[in-house]
Structure formats: structure tokens, C-alpha cells
Amino acid sequence: MDLLYMQTFVSVDCVVFGFDKNQLYVLVVRRNSLDSDRKGFKLPGSLIYQPEDADAAANRVLNELTGIHKMTLKQFKAFTSPKRIADKEDAEWLEYAYHNSIDRLITIAYISLCKITRKLNVASKYKAVEWISVGQLPLMPFDHNQIVEESLKEIRNWVENDPVILFELLPVKFTATELRLLYEAIHNRKFDARNFHKKMNQMPFVLPLDEYQENVKHRAARYYKFDRVAYNKRKKYG
Amino acid sequence: MDLLYMQTFVSVDCVVFGFDKNQLYVLVVRRNSLDSDRKGFKLPGSLIYQPEDADAAANRVLNELTGIHKMTLKQFKAFTSPKRIADKEDAEWLEYAYHNSIDRLITIAYISLCKITRKLNVASKYKAVEWISVGQLPLMPFDHNQIVEESLKEIRNWVENDPVILFELLPVKFTATELRLLYEAIHNRKFDARNFHKKMNQMPFVLPLDEYQENVKHRAARYYKFDRVAYNKRKKYG
Numbered sequence: 001m002d003l004l005y006m007q008t009f010v011s012v013d014c015v016v017f018g019f020d021k022n023q024l025y026v027l028v029v030r031r032n033s034l035d036s037d038r039k040g041f042k043l044p045g046s047l048i049y050q051p052e053d054a055d056a057a058a059n060r061v062l063n064e065l066t067g068i069h070k071m072t073l074k075q076f077k078a079f080t081s082p083k084r085i086a087d088k089e090d091a092e093w094l095e096y097a098y099h100n101s102i103d104r105l106i107t108i109a110y111i112s113l114c115k116i117t118r119k120l121n122v123a124s125k126y127k128a129v130e131w132i133s134v135g136q137l138p139l140m141p142f143d144h145n146q147i148v149e150e151s152l153k154e155i156r157n158w159v160e161n162d163p164v165i166l167f168e169l170l171p172v173k174f175t176a177t178e179l180r181l182l183y184e185a186i187h188n189r190k191f192d193a194r195n196f197h198k199k200m201n202q203m204p205f206v207l208p209l210d211e212y213q214e215n216v217k218h219r220a221a222r223y224y225k226f227d228r229v230a231y232n233k234r235k236k237y238g
Numbered sequence: 239m240d241l242l243y244m245q246t247f248v249s250v251d252c253v254v255f256g257f258d259k260n261q262l263y264v265l266v267v268r269r270n271s272l273d274s275d276r277k278g279f280k281l282p283g284s285l286i287y288q289p290e291d292a293d294a295a296a297n298r299v300l301n302e303l304t305g306i307h308k309m310t311l312k313q314f315k316a317f318t319s320p321k322r323i324a325d326k327e328d329a330e331w332l333e334y335a336y337h338n339s340i341d342r343l344i345t346i347a348y349i350s351l352c353k354i355t356r357k358l359n360v361a362s363k364y365k366a367v368e369w370i371s372v373g374q375l376p377l378m379p380f381d382h383n384q385i386v387e388e389s390l391k392e393i394r395n396w397v398e399n400d401p402v403i404l405f406e407l408l409p410v411k412f413t414a415t416e417l418r419l420l421y422e423a424i425h426n427r428k429f430d431a432r433n434f435h436k437k438m439n440q441m442p443f444v445l446p447l448d449e450y451q452e453n454v455k456h457r458a459a460r461y462y463k464f465d466r467v468a469y470n471k472r473k474k475y476g
Contacts, residue, residue, distance in 0.1 A: 008248050008286075010318075010344055048246075054318040054344075078316045078346045080248070080292040104288075106248055106344075108316045157399065 009100075011107045012058045013045035013144065014073075015151040016065070018116030019169040022181040023133045025116060026148055027065065028140070030128040031093065041130070041137075043144045045107065047098065058110040065129060066114060067121025072168055073112050076154040079143055080106045090141045109147045111155055113168040152188075159186055163203070167226035173209065175221040176200055200224075205231035247338075249345045250296045251283035251382065252311075253389040254303070256354030257407040260419040261371045263354060264386055265303065266378070268366040269331065279368070279375075281382045283345065285336065296348040303367060304352060305359025310406055311350050314392045317381055318344045328379045347385045349393055351406040390426075397424055401441070405464035411447065413459040414438055438462075443469035 016027035028041040044065045048057040054075060062071045085091045085105050094102050122129050132138075137148060158165055166182055180196045200206055207227045212220040254265035266279040282303045286295040292313060300309045323329050323343050332340050360367050370376075375386060396403055404420055418434045438444055445465045450458040 008246055010246050010248060048318065050342075051320060053320065054316060075315060077313060078292060080286065080346070082289060082291060106292075108318070161395065 008104045008106055009047055009098075009102050010054075011045050011047045011105060012054050012061060012110060013043045013079075013107045013147060014058055014061050014065075014110045014112055015043060015148055016062065016071075016112045016114050017151075017155065017169065018114050018131055019182050019185060020116045020131075022185060023135070024152075024185045025131040025133050026137065027114065028130055028132055028137070029065070029126045030130070031097070031141075041132070042140050042142070043147060044126075044129075048108075054108045054110075058108075058112075062112055064123040064125065065120070066118070067123075068114070068118075071112050071114065072165060073110055074154075074158060075108060075110055077147075077150060078106060078108050079147060081143065084142050087141070093141065105142075107142075107147075109151065111151050111158070113165055115169065115171070117171065152186075156186055159183075163205075164226075164228075164231055170226075173211065173223040173225055175213065175223060177221060179206070179224070204234055246342045246344055247285055247336075247340050248292075249283050249285045249343060250292050250299060250348060251281045251317075251345045251385060252296055252299050252303075252348045252350055253281060253386055254300065254309075254350045254352050255389075255393065255407065256352050256369055257420050257423060258354045258369075260423060261373070262390075262423045263369040263371050264375065265352065266368055266370055266375070267303070267364045268368070269335070269379075279370070280378050280380070281385060282364075282367075286346075292346045292348075296346075296350075300350055302361040302363060303358070304356070305361075306352070306356075309350050309352065310403060311348055312392075312396060313346060313348055315385075315388060316344060316346050317385060319381065322380050325379070331379065343380075345380075345385075347389065349389050349396070351403055353407065353409070355409065390424075394424055397421075401443075402464075402466075402469055408464075411449065411461040411463055413451065413461060415459060417444070417462070442472055 018025040018027065027044065029044045030040050031042050044061050046057055046061050048054055052060070055073065058073055062073065063069060082104060084107070085094060085102065091102070094105065116131060120129060134148065134152065137145060139145065166179065169182060170178060176197050179200060180191055180193060183191055183196070205227045206224050209223045209225055211223045213223070214220065256263040256265065265282065267282045268278050269280050282299050284295055284299050286292055290298070293311065296311055300311065301307060320342060322345070323332060323340065329340070332343065354369060358367060372386065372390065375383060377383065404417065407420060408416060414435055417438060418429055418431060421429055421434070443465045444462050447461045447463055449461045451461070452458065
């Protein structure tokens, strides 16, 4: 009976979303690979260290990845299949990376958000860090592709419950079109531009500015900004 | 460095909700206690066995608890604080229960739902199983009180996104008042009866029956039932 209980390693993995033009991107890292490594990119992650809880471990991973000290972060699901490290190459890489034989690895997945224009201050432990659009992700180790899939469903719910996260993906000043394209990228469907504009005008936390685009060929669009005070009021009394 | 990586045990714990009259209840088990055990009740849970993923472990726990083979189940959060088993008594009980010295225990918490009138077919491993209203829960071991607290927030979101779960807590035939009292218990606030009735009439999946209460002192209220076909249509095209 006792042998059935798993003594397990537990990690965190982070799906960091960025947005540019009309696409969602995910931040991936190139692992310090074995020679045979065909799956070069993976989600940033780490085993949880002794004094940490999972949130602290995810914050550490994000900080090493971006240099940012406090990023929006949401735990969304533990991935626990006993087959997660069934792939021989993945198991070898784990042993190589952690100098430990690991029989089972459960991971707690997080979603985070980052302006894609932000200069990243990446720790030297990574060979490379890259934004890849969600539709173009390569085959990644473990169940990392599945984690991204499920994180997309999660971010849709998150936006519905807490639209503030939209504005962490947009520039400080954005046009109605940019906001709509972000909604479309997250929900993976088109929104009628006119209806969307109406919907946006009903958001008390989206403030029109007296500024317009410059040097554009089409009619210059108005800029808007996110009003955190109005948003927090809405949260409180809404 | 290697010593910092935690080799950890991972469990599941289940918050099973029931509803009666106007209160939410949680199913707790009395653990096979040590003599000194002051915290008699806990959430039902188990370490995850080798061939299982967390969902399978939670299903097993629920089956041992109720005899039911397939219950609605939702993973909602991993609880990972290194201090979860800092209490000496809790650590002793773990060692007693699992014949293993456990340094760190991460748990993956689930929410489930059960009609409170259902006869439970409890496995003999439990000394006792009891429904306790959420306001009356005793001090439980580990962070089980905190897990219940957070599960209450989670069930509110869940109801908003997927109201079908309400009908797993109600009898097959229910009155408008019963449905309102369930909403009130989940949201922990009053709803105006008339407005609620209007709201209910707009739910295409709540069907009025030609049946009324019998043997009541007040005016006999109409019964309603949940229409799963209408609900699934709504999910599909909504």
C-alpha cells in the first residue's frame, strides 16, 4: 500500500501572454538543451523551492524571465497526469537540468500578462527567450502545448470577470480598434466594429482622450486610456 | 542547490457542498484520530496514488465517501504553503495515517456537489461523516478552513458561468423560493423575491410544472424543474 503513494516533485509553469496588432503571443524559453534535444522551446518554469509556495516560485520565474518584480499572475490549474514525463527525452532533460532522478512531476500552471513592447531584462540562465504567436507554437516538451490550450480558455473567463487585464496587454494609449482586436484575439472570433464601439462607450473605465493618431494614411483614430479609479469604483459597487 | 528542491507529497481534498432549507453545508469526515486529536473533523482527501491523476484521486475519495460513482467535480486551486503541516499534531497524524514521514504536503482542492437528502453509502474507512453548515464548521487540521473559505468564492463564479450546478443541489422538483434561498446562500446576501421571480422566468431551462405544494399552511407554491435539454441548447448557441 505505502508504495502506491507518490513522492513527487512539484513545479510551476507560466504562460505569459502578450499582444501585438491582432495576435496573442506567448513567451517561451529555449532550454539549455541536451545534444539530442529536438524540442527547443518550452514554457518558463521551475521546481518549487523549499521555502516557497507556488505563487512565490511563479513570481521568481517571471522575474528571472523579465526583470519585472511584480507581475499580474493567476494560478489556473494543476497538471497531474502520471504520463507527463513519459517521453524519454523529456525525462532525460529533467535529470540533466536538476541532477535528480524524477519519477513524477506535477506542475501548477499560471497565467501572466506582459506588454509585448516592454524591454525584457532576462536572467542569463536562459539561452533565449522569444515571443511566439499562439497559432505558431512549436511542439514543446511535457504537456506544455496542452497547458497553453487550456490557458486560452482560462484567459477568456478571466477577461469576463475582470476586464482590467486587457489593459495590461495594451499600450497606455490605445485606439478602439486595438481594443477590439485584442477582444477578437482572446475570444478567437470577430466582433462587429460598430457594436463593439458602443459596448466600449459603456465601459466607465475606458476614457476618451483629446489625442488622435498621427501620420496615418486612414482617418486618424482617437486614443483612449484605462481609468483605474473608475474601474475600482465599479468593482466596489457593481 | 539541489537540497532546495522539494521532494513533496501531493494530495487532493474535496469540498462537497449540500443545500438544505436556507443554508449551505459541507461534508466532513472524522479522522481515525490519535488520542490527543482535538481537531476531529477534516475535509475528505487522500494522497494521489501512483497510477492516478488528481481527478482520479478526487473521484476515488468522493466514491469512498458517498458510494456515488460519478459526481460533478471541479479542480479549483492548489494549496502549497510550506507551513501547511507546521502544526505538530497535524504532522503526527499524517505520519500515523500514512506510515511515512512527510516533510511537505501540497494539496489540490476540488469542489463537488451532492443532494443533501441523498443516502450516502460511506466506505468503512471513515469513523463518521457529517454535513456541517458552512457557518458552523469547527477548527479543522491543516488549512482546511481556508480551503472552504476559498471554495465559497469559487462556487459563486462557477454558478455565474454554469448555473446547471444549482440544480444538483436542489430536489428534482423545487419552488421559486427554494431556488432563491439557494442563490442567497451561495452569494451570502438577500435577493428581492419579486425581482428574483422575474429573473427565474427568464431562464429558459427552468420549467414550471402543473404541480403545487401540498399540506402547507401558506398558499401552495408551484413546482419547477430543471430542463437539461433547454440548458444545453442555451450553452451551445448562447
